[in-house]
Amino acid sequence: MFTKLASTLLVASAFITGAVAKPIPTTKDILPRGSPISFDNWGGLSSFNNFDNFYGVDNFDSSVHFSQVVDTSTQVVCHTEAIEIIQQRLLVLQEMAKRIILEQVCEVETQTVVFQQFHASLGLFSNDLTHVSGHSAGFDSSIAGHFGDVCLSDGSLSTNDLGFTGTDVGSHTVVVGGSNWNAATSPASVSSAFGAANDAVSSLH
Template identity: 55%
Template sequence: MSGFDNFQGSGNFDGSQNTQVVVVQEQQTVCHTEQIEIIQQKLVVLQEIAKRIITEQICEVETQTIVLEQFSSGLTVFQKDISRTTTKQVGYDKNVAGLISNLTNSDGSLSTSDLGFNGTSVGSSTVVPTGSNWNETQGPEAVQKALSAAQAAANATSAS
């Protein structure tokens, strides 16, 4: 696992040990409901960009495998945050998210520039949008039911 330590290495592979610092913004971020299809489109674009980065910028299949697992396990940690089974608040790092336009060059090719952060700094500028329907009484059971249904759908799809 040499070379992965500055980016959530073997002792913090999924980023779950990162310190979270919630920033208070002048204008509060509030979640709002959008059509699911629009959300799915945006997330699939991110998924395909991740595939592109992994296949175009990593030639060793072993490293591709490790990086993909690291990416996937980071999302699994976020799922645990959403389920409120961690001590972290549900949010995102505004500084890191703000770098999205730096992923590609003006000609559409993938950028090779250093974005200027490492894995352990992710979470140091966390924004927590308000307005979710979470409540301590029904939330845990509702989230578990939703997760189980989604996992069953994924398992049924991947089994065919």
């Protein structure tokens, strides 16, 4: 069932066709602000062992040390699905993230920190979508390819090492073509959409 879901997500997110993406190697290396905070064994909790090894002690949300290399061997263009289809799949990913945090971490302190790391790292994608980050809006095909490895055939969560760290993200970036981005008009329209979304959130709290 999980393999079937993985296949559905891949089909829904990209269709292998269209123009070849141009190689756009981009490296972002910013000096961290203030003193980096180490979470290795934070609070004396063993569940924090080696926490800093994933992104680095000075790279909590992956924003400081990030290298992007666009993979030109894969050709992908977007296609439009009903918005409910997109929302359903994103909700599946959301609930799976909750499941992983709750089932595979028992200390609430570690649950809190690892979720904040996940939330902050995912939030960086917003700057890619609005074209203000300097990075191409894309996804790492090598890491996304492990989607089907998250669960075992019986539906339980896997526990094996998938063989990558957070600093590997971006090294196999696939840029999806076919969007309606227009350098002349999209900055304003995207800013308007971003503002409307934030207003919708603010109106609820």
